[in-house]
Amino acid sequence: MNERQVSRRGLMIGAAATAAWAASPVRAMLAEAGGRALPAKVEALVAQMTVAEKAGQLTLMAATWAGGAATALNPAAGTSTFETQLGEVRAGSLGGVFNGNGATMARRMQGVAMREARLKIPLLFAADIIHGFRTVFPVPLAEAGSFDPELARRTARAAGAEAAASGIDWTFAPMVDIARDQRWGRGVEGAGEDVLLGRMMADARVRGFQGERGLAAPDAVASCAKHFAAYGAGEAGLDYNSVDISERTLRDVYFPPFQAALAAGAPTVMASFNEISGVPATANPWLLTQVLRREWGFGGLVVSDYTGDEELIAHGFAADAREATKLAFMAGVDMSMQSAFYRLHLPDLVANGEVPMARLDEAVRRVLALKVALGLFDDPFRRIDPRREKTRVRTKATLALAREAGAKSIVMLRNEGEILPLPRAGKRIALIGPFAQGKHDLIGPWNVYGTDAEAIDLATGVREAVADAGSVTVADGSGIDAPIAGGIDAAVAAARAADVVVLAIGESQAMSGEAQSRTDIVVPAAQMALAEAVIAVGKPVVVLLSTGRGLALSGGVLTAPAVLVTWFLGSEAGRSIADVLFGIVGPSARLPVSFPHATGQEPYHYGHKSTGRPNGPGPLAPYKAHYREYANDAAFPFGHGLTYGRIGYAGLDLGGGRLSAGSTLTVSATVTNSGTRAADEVVQLYVQDVTASITRPVRELKAFRRVTLKPGESRVVSFPIRRTDLLFVGGDLKPTVEPGRFRLWIAPSAQAEGVAGEFMLA
Known part of the structure; x- marks a missing residue:
């Protein structure tokens, strides 16, 4: 029996996040604006630095000796070499590098910094550790589907420890952007569309990366909450696009996950590429200074995204590199990534009085304070150990965790006739589709150091799971975007010879991630042709969907007897999928x-507004808020996911139905598994504020609980509701709660009725 309550965990918006940041150990190590929180020996360095050396500390560049896929993801300056970069270290014009090639590279660079540079200030080594290092875990969107923040903490802890063993001090993660347009490719890096789930995953991943022993621990890496802010709200789901959004929506939807990350102790924040209402975030003093610093009390480091300051010119916001530097720096960006603008232009801006020395020193202290917190002034080589790098990656424990996380991230959309789980013996299985076999499209986008070559594909996982590997045949059938000559014929023949077909289709990992917005979020046409031909054979079909976003499904894929969303699951992908296919692990994830x-x-997104003309239940009515073709709902809603049990909801208890000041209303429902298999059910609590001074969504997730139910078992699942759970951003742009009537649902998804009722807030 496994039961865990998951709710807001006291991370209330506004003042509580500020208080949590102020009380955190990391905060004590970081200088506030103009403060003197540094150790005396480090503070003395500020007085000794030239302006050029100060600008160097504020400069972060891609490592020229790059690791893994780093060159393709974030190419270093074209004319730079490793020797050139070592020269910059000697001259004090470089504060750190990112996405480098491991401990050997880091040891050489740090050795130059500590032996040959004038002030001997240690370098920072950063990297994009988005969903694993050498052990690759499910992409963050998939892991969010587990609805298990503790799992996210564990995988981030493992990823952070592996990265630290390779000399990395700082990760550019977690991405905490809310993503409500599935055309946007970078939604794969976040936790999806819901604010509560986004907050909880942000909190868990920060704590995981940083560990419990403080940032100075040799297995800890500093986290970076990104991208501040509203990057996921780009017009038309187009990456880097403009955002025109109300301040209320920023505070209600897009800010809370950042506040959760800061409350968990994140010491750094990354500015986003997008503009907000005409002002690019990288040069937005309201966002970076007024909100982040003054309102929230953040005392940590703000870093630009890759060439974010340079892009102010293309935005039409800055006339040239010099002006872009001034605008970004004075708005609150402490460290410039990759453009080199700060080291090129800050000295002159300071000399001419356009940038105050006090602002320069403030930013330098923040960089130095982060290095102090990471323990680099005590031991610059604490994370740089080539021997440890070889022994602490891809261990049995981390690979087992990857397999567990993968299985817990798979969402079962359909299982008509209980076709799943498949028997491990006695059935001939045809694995068909471009994702059925091969060392490709397993680890997902935005992984710098892991490789598909080290991952387990579907065919391998299935053959390991069945009693007779010879009962499994494989046919690609088509490519990802294009047909294969004779491919459909071969796939149809394989389907006819089998008892059951497992059809592995969907997106390649190159179709999700940065700069991978799609105008049509469907399974590619070549694969749809394959799917229709195979489904027409008439054999039982299980569809496996590789994807980094929500997809619009159609045709036979939409109506196949069984459909699993398998995302990109990482190093143990094939084994994770096989575990669920054959019932070794029951599906428990939710969309x-x-x-x-x-x-x-x-x-x-599920939490849309009612409008003045909602359609209501039943057929589509004229002059109501819906499309000609569809109701204003989802084919498969947020929170949806089936188990191998048969789950029913009954017996709503509203606990008196009245919530007064200072009290708690406990609501509950009886959840029953009438099936023959145990099931992990994610019981969800949704609330609607029926009448408010600011219109509210049709539903909002307020809490969820994972409950393990044996066959035939019933459990009463309870949720406490407090006034603080009902806060929203009011007319004065401050958190408020208003008396009145509230609807609630205890249900298995955002569209399911489950059991529903009403309560009053006094």
Whole structure:
């Protein structure tokens, strides 16, 4: 029996996040604006630095001796070499590098900094550790589907420890952007469309990366909450696009996950690429100074995204590099990533009085304070050990965790006729589709150091799981975007010879991630042709969907007897999928994003407003808020996911139905598994504020609980509701709660009725 309550965990918006940041150990190590929180020996360095050396500390560049896929993801300056970069270290014009090639590279660079540079200030080594290092875990969107923040903490802890063993001090993660348009490719890096789930995953991943022993621990890496802010709200789901959004929506939807990350102790924040209402975030003093610093009390480091300051010119916001430097720096960006603008232009801006020396020193102290917190002034080589790098990656424990996390991230959308789980013996299985076999599209986008070559593919996982590996045949059938000559014929023949077909289709990992927005979020046409031909054979079909976003499904894929969303699951992908296919592990994940009926519904999310003309239950009515073709709902809603049990909801208890000041209302329902297999059910609590001074969503997730139910078992699942759970951003742009009537649902998804009722807030 496994039961865990998951709710807001006291991370209330506004003042509580500020208080949590102020009380954190990391905060004590970081200088506030103009403060003197540094150790005396480090503070003395500030007085000794030239302006050029100060600008150097504020400069972060891609490592020229790059690791893994780093060159393709974030190419270093074209004319720079490793020797050139070592020269910059000697001259004090470089504060750190990112996405480098491991401990050997880091040892050489740190050795130059500590032996040959004038002030001997240690370098920072950063990297994009988005969902694993050498052990690759499910992409963050998939892991969010586990609805298990503790799992996210564990995988981030393992990723952080592996990265630290390779000399890395700082990761550019977690991405905490809310993503409500599935056309946007970078949604794969976040936790989906819901604010509560986004907050909880942000909190868990920060704590995981940083560990419990403080940032100076040799297995800890500093986290970076990104991208501040509203990067996921780009117009039309287009990456880097403009954002025109109300301050209320920023505070209600897009800010809370950042506040949760800071409350968990994140010492750094990354500015986003997008503009907000005409002002690029990288040069937005309201965002970076007024909100982040003054309102929230953040005393840590703000870093630009890759060439974010340089891009102010293309935005039409800065005339040239010098002006872009001034605008970004004075708005609150402490460290410049990759453009080199700060070391090129800050000395002159200071000399001419356009940038105060006090502002320069403030930023330098923040960089130095982060290095102090990481323990680099005590031991610059604490994370740089080539021997440890070889022994503490891809261990049995981390690979087992990857397999566990993968299985817990798989969402079962359909299971008509209980076709799943498949028997491990006595059935001939045809694995068909471009993702059925091969060392490709396993680890997902945005992984610098892991490789598909080290991952387990579907065919391998299935053959290991069945009693007779010879009962499994494989046919690609088609490519990802294009047909294969004779491919469909071979796939149809394989399907006819089998008892059951496992059809592995969907997106390649190159179709999700940065700069991978899609105009049509569907399974590619070549694969749809394959799917229709195979389904027409008439054999039982299980569809496996590789994807980094919510998809609009159609045709036979939409109506196949069984459909699993398998995302990109990382190093142990094939084994994780096989575990669920054969019932070794029951499916328990839920959709962290809505799967729409069609692309044209995007942006869509479950927590939309009612409008003045809601359609209501039943057929589509004229002159109501819906499309001609579809109701204003999802094909597969947020929170949806089936188990191998048969789950029913009954017996709503509203606990008196009245919530007064200072009290707690406990509501409950009886959840029953009438099936023959145990099941992990994610019981969800949704609330609607029926009448408010600011219109509220049709539903909002307030809490969820994972409950393990044996066959035939019933459990009473309870949720406490407090006034603070009902806060929203009011007319004065401050958190408020208003008396009145509230609807609630205890249900298995954002569209399911489950059991429903009402209560009053006095």
